[in-house]
Amino acid sequence: MPSALIIVESPTKVKTIKKYLGPEFEVKASVGHVKDLPKSKLGIDIENNFEPIYEVISEKKKVISDLKKSAKKADTIYLAPDPDREGEAIAWHVASEIGGGKKIYRVLFNDLTKRTVIAAINNPLELNVNKYEAQQTRRILDRLVGYQISPILWKKVQRGLSAGRVQSVAVRIICDREADIRAFVSEEYWNITALLEGKEPPPFEARLTKIGSKKLDLASETQTQEVLTELKGAPFVVKKVEKKEIKRSPAPPFTTSKLQQEASRKLRFSAKKTMSVAQRLYEGISLGEEGPVGLITYMRTDSVRIAAEALEEARTYIEKVYGKEFLPAKARVFKSSKSSQDAHEAIRPTATTYPPQQIKPYLKGDEIRLYQLIWNRFIACQMNPAVFDQTGFDIEAGRCRFHAQGSIMKFPGFSAVYTESTDKEDNDSEEMAGKILPDVSEGDELRLISLDPQQSFTQPPPRFSEATLVKELEEKGIGRPSTYAAIISTIQNRKYVNLEKGRFHPTDLGAIVNDLLVENFPSIMDVKFTASMEDRLDMIEEGKLTRHKTLEDFYTPFKSELEKADEEMRDIKREETPTDLTCDKCKSSMVIKWGKNGKFLACSNYPDCKNTGNIAQDENGVISKAEAQSTDIFCDACGKNMVIKEG
Template sequence: MVSKLEKKEVRRSPLPPFTTSKLQQEAARWLQFPAKKTMSIAQKLYEGRELGKEGPIGLITYMRTDSFRIAEEALREVRGYIRENYDPAFLPVKARVFKNAAKAQDAHEAIRPASVAYKPKDIRQYLSNDQFRLYQLIWNRFVASQMNPAILDQTIIDTTAGGGDYLFRAHGSVMRFPGYTIVYTEGKEDNENEDDSGMTLPEVSEGEALTLISLSTEQKFTQPPPRFSEATLVRELEEKGIGRPSTYAAILSTIAERDYVRKEKGKFYPTDLGILITELLVKNFPRILDVAFTAALENQLDSIEEGKNNRLDTLNDFYIPFAEELKKARAEMRNIKKEETPTDVVCDKCGSTMVIKWGKNGKFIACSNYPACKNTMNIARDENGQTSREETQITDTICTKCGRNMAIKEGRFGRFLGCSAYPECKNTMPISCGVKCPEEGCGGYICERRTKKGKIFFGCSRYPDCTYALWERPVPETCPQCGAPFLVERSARGERTYIACLHKDCGYKRAP
């Protein structure tokens, strides 16, 4: 029986235009841009792009800001644009003014188009694809911020059974007026639940008896907190008061470049090196490695700027105790490079016990008889975390220097072929994907490589003589539709990987 029926109108107001941190978060969600890339593209849009006969035009306002403030002339222009291009119902009676955060410096206004007259579609020909996508995001958000709210009709139906012992609740809402969502909607993380917009519930009345047609159950478990993405990590930095909007991109790129984290499917995972560094620093510098300390230091810097604090006093308050902590750490901190952890693995060259050591590329297994024996192996761990040697994968590729077989090895920039006779022979070769380089007259082949940040890409073996490269993994099959020399693996957001033609305009696609 329907025990309760509730209907109400829900209004969803538009979000303010972008600040630096919000731009980085939304660009990560919608465009999958790292924060560093977002800021680099925004810098170019701010500095100006050549727009044909008009010459160089700055397309956005300054991109390092924590303010929602909008200039009066910009408000007049965007309201005029909405009035001319949309139904009158979309334009509020007066301009929307958004309140800044309590600690906002407000040195620059919000990130917005320099002029809404430069519509994204009209200037697309003058921008790269990434520049266009980011500019469109900024333009849409700004225009939407000055529109009326979206209006939804929300329905909640409570149904009871078993004499009132069991309660079932259904939510549904239907968009009555789209408002600002006709231009812009906020991106969501994969773990964030979607709302019930668009879900229509049947017409019922309170007290109406219902007939059970079917009953389905779904078991759910408590989930651990999700891994950080670019967007959620920037949000966490902002909420905890760590760094400034202008430093978020540098923070994220630094932890990746130093191999403290690795990125898989858009999520950050700490590496062994990152975990070790964190443990050592937190243990030896607990006062500094505290979120509250970092946020307090930011406040002290603000006070110096405002003339409330003396910079020398602030420096002394920090450095005098820090110097003592540093002296103590130098004397007591573990020397990781000298540590050796014994294993059950026996050296296959001299019979000595192998030990786990730390190198510039992380953990590895080395012979305890070093330097007499220089045998090393990569580390492998089973499902219980037990360490073992990683079996060397011998290939059919012959070493061009000594004639022995090459083996697959792992280095800082990914997998490569190294001579199985190492250290006697130190020859190395890139791993071929079985595909010849398509550049005319090159003669090289495509091989797997890795950027300094650890991202895999595929480039010509004759680099730097040939700079051909692509992100998609090549598949050694000729396209049956257009005859392209090879196919590639592709995947769209939320879709499974598929095999497609090298040339996107061909359109050939199949399951893997």
């Protein structure tokens, strides 16, 4: 009969862990959270130090019952949900339901290999009260904000809307970017490229960089033509030749946010999909007769730290597969950022004995693609730099100065395995990379083959992609890597933003809700305030701050904002925005109103005239009445076709 019970989070983990342990261990799953705040009410006793009122999730009552039966038969209980705040909360809630005086320990699995599982069981820990307090504080904060702001939005805009302590700030970031784009005024500018030839081939391009002592600033075609006329009669003379060796080092192994960004750019995965696939790779994939194997380390981390044994494995693999010339003298050690908790390792393969091509038959398409990405990044991070010979020429033509640059790869190094993608890969330095320049000497006169003027216009800041939004959230300290996927999914599910051609656009609903929240809840919607709250949660986990103090400091000003907003927030349901359009029934002016399905046109002579219509808006923001979309459904009253209307 089993003498020890191990409780993990997911049924998949059960299979992976069972094969490493003897018959004295029973392994069961909680299947996620077993307790939570009630859905139908606030669930927080504000007057009693913000005490949360948890209840067993209805669909988990049978799970709890089964766990209690297993716990009664065991001498020792090991709680092994994920090694993060949410996992700690699950452990505490399970313990509160099945304790019964048994010895209860916490075990943490950074990966699900035999070595790690057995080591964790042999070195169990106590439940981490500080980590649990940090999770509870976040949960209570989110509940206080969401459950108390949302009803005000229902009253002032429409039912079913939600606000969130972090999600609303993410929407604000997208709305602020949209405002920047709309306010942007594009300006014309010109570049000039010269095609030149030295004594030896090949011909090469050089770009105009200066006129006299000033940086290039050609704002019109007229100015550009004047410079072109001047250049056509000028000798092009090499003034400076610079040759140097450039080394490019590999990127560190993946953190959660970097994995989400790279998977978005390279694989077109959403953050949610990336985390879902990574979870499967972590929990274990069945590799035929070998059974389930945890293929990667824990995927929620902000650390770039690598275990010593993993470094040695990687170095052995690199020397064997790629050769000694690809292996640095010492293992690369990367420093985590100052804000990193460094609680877990970087995301990496659990063993080099599972190269992607070898296990590909056992993995689904998305699994092998993400595993290959993680594998390549990890192996590359322990390889020698890529080495380039870079050449640059400065060329004078009268008072104009041109620059040409080219580089040739001497040694691929880590780039033989992996190169990091960027958000904008068409910058000037990339344009020049890989171009071969001829041998020239200072003082050589070059032959001008042609001059190519190019007209361009300054561009507004780009809308956020999933990758750049994750990057922005991380840089501003909004949320934590483990929450980015949920944030991005939530703001789309709430219809506050749309993802169009890979870029986020705020919806009309998102823009209105954002405006109202910024006007009425300035602290909640302040990016720096939200980031500082994340820092306070970290301090609670470190034992430097208490849950009660944090909640008290937050709630006093928040309560004042709530009371004021309930009285003073604009009532969007009652607002009317004038237009230049005329009602086609009574000739009164049409106005824009807000209904349960969004904006619509209505006659200002309501209720005498009840004419309404859908809104059409062109790219310049000009509003017109959209043609009604007819359906095949007939009206019961008059027999005519029904039409689709919004609002």
